[in-house]
Amino acid sequence: xxxxxxxLLASLLVLxxxxxxxxxxxxxxxxxxxxxDNVIRIGVYEPASGDxxxxxxxxxxxxxxxxxxxxxxxxxGTTYDVELVIVDxxxxxxxxxxxxxxxxxxxxxxxxxSYGxxxxxxxxxxxxxxxxxVIGVTCTNPQVTEGNSHYFRICFLDPFQGTVxxxxxxxxxxxxxxxxLAKLGDDYSVGLCNxxxxxxxxxxxxxxxxxxxxxxxDFTSYLTTAANSGADVFFAPVSTEAAALIINQAAGQGWSxxxxxxxxxxxNVITSAATGTDVQIYVTTFFHEGDTSEKGTAFxxxxxxxxxANPNMLTNNGGNDMVSAVSAMGYDAYFTALEAIKNAGSPxxxxxxxxxWDTTYxxxxxxxxxxxVNGDAVRDVAFVKQxxxxxxxxxxxxxxxxx
Numbered sequence: 001x002x003x004x005x006x007x008l009l010a011s012l013l014v015l016x017x018x019x020x021x022x023x024x025x026x027x028x029x030x031x032x033x034x035x036x037d038n039v040i041r042i043g044v045y046e047p048a049s050g051d052x053x054x055x056x057x058x059x060x061x062x063x064x065x066x067x068x069x070x071x072x073x074x075x076x077g078t079t080y081d082v083e084l085v086i087v088d089x090x091x092x093x094x095x096x097x098x099x100x101x102x103x104x105x106x107x108x109x110x111x112x113x114s115y116g117x118x119x120x121x122x123x124x125x126x127x128x129x130x131x132x133x134v135i136g137v138t139c140t141n142p143q144v145t146e147g148n149s150h151y152f153r154i155c156f157l158d159p160f161q162g163t164v165x166x167x168x169x170x171x172x173x174x175x176x177x178x179x180x181l182a183k184l185g186d187d188y189s190v191g192l193c194n195x196x197x198x199x200x201x202x203x204x205x206x207x208x209x210x211x212x213x214x215x216x217x218d219f220t221s222y223l224t225t226a227a228n229s230g231a232d233v234f235f236a237p238v239s240t241e242a243a244a245l246i247i248n249q250a251a252g253q254g255w256s257x258x259x260x261x262x263x264x265x266x267x268n269v270i271t272s273a274a275t276g277t278d279v280q281i282y283v284t285t286f287f288h289e290g291d292t293s294e295k296g297t298a299f300x301x302x303x304x305x306x307x308x309a310n311p312n313m314l315t316n317n318g319g320n321d322m323v324s325a326v327s328a329m330g331y332d333a334y335f336t337a338l339e340a341i342k343n344a345g346s347p348x349x350x351x352x353x354x355x356x357w358d359t360t361y362x363x364x365x366x367x368x369x370x371x372x373v374n375g376d377a378v379r380d381v382a383f384v385k386q387x388x389x390x391x392x393x394x395x396x397x398x399x400x401x402x403x
């Protein structure tokens with residue numbers, strides 16, 4: 001049904017283009033004018049500030065590196081320069097739509113993003129109403145792609161991720177009681193906690209679930225509640241900003257049980273906070289820097305060289321050259337977008353949107369194929385990593401699916 005709607009929308013947009021005279025303010029006409037000088041614009045809808053600013057910068061870095069590797073694309077016998085139009089959605093559901101609107105007005109053929117499911121959902125209608133396709137990079141909440149024909153994604157979803165984490169807790173730590181913590185009103189952490197909670201209870205476990213309000217910085221009471229409940233694991237798939245506080249306060253309280261989180265914690269912000277402590281941290285994610293495949297090794301080597309040659313980029317990566325999975329995913333998203341544009345034979349957003357359904361790409365993080373229902377990537381495994389608190393690096397634990 002979603003694919004059918006996309007085809008119908010594409011047809012309507014093409015008809016609308018034919019009816020428009022010069023000077024039209026439609027997104028499709030803007031995209032035509034932007035490519036008239038042999039430039040194709042790809043929008044980057046990511047946070048560079050706010051709770052998710054650190055992760056958003058790292059995701060953007062992967063896209064920027066990909067653009068440096070492939071700054072042009074050949075479409076229909078014409079070579080186009082590919083220009084990135086980058087906006088800061090400020091990790092804000094309120095400000096995100098304005099950032100998305102600026103990408104629409106700039107005439108992008110396709111947009112990538114966002115780190116953070118909430119801001120992705122918040123801006124969805126802006127892109128949809130303009131007929132601009134979007135590739136979600138690491139926005140894992142199912143609502144991002146549900147009920148629309150323009151939002152695709154290359155990452156796994158939270159129902160899968162939450163179940164993987166619940167299984168991991170039960171199988172590896174024989175956990176019977178889990179404490180689960182989310183930020184009130186945050187689509188990502190609330191959603192992932194719900195999926196984890198359901199899966200853990202289905203395995204016979206007990207869950208103590210709480211939320212904390214916007215602006216909270218003191219997590220000692222939540223840690224105390226978790227300890228008093230006899231929790232075997234502490235699950236907190238929150239922003240890296242809140243995560244660093246939780247880790248520091250857990251270390252101060254002598255917390256000794258495993259702390260689990262989802263893909264947002266795959267960051268050098270987390271390793272920095274945990275280094276030198278006794279806190280055990282495990283995360284699910286999309287890629288591991290130690291990937292020994294030819295494609296993975298080439299990406300890691302090239303990305304590190306690129307980072308170290310650009311002081312500003314190194315700063316945006318948190319001050320070191322540790323490779324985050326979101327950077328690898330950003331890299332894959334860019335090349336997936338190029339494949340869709342080539343398959344479309346045109347930079348027109350309507351054509352690119354229609355082409356996305358049948359676009360595939362063998363990426364650093366695995367083969368990308370979109371399903372016919374919601375345009376979600378078909379993925380059934382996740383990487384599990386643990387912080388090495390002595391070296392400050394990530395240790396690979398397992399590639400895990402759902403049995």
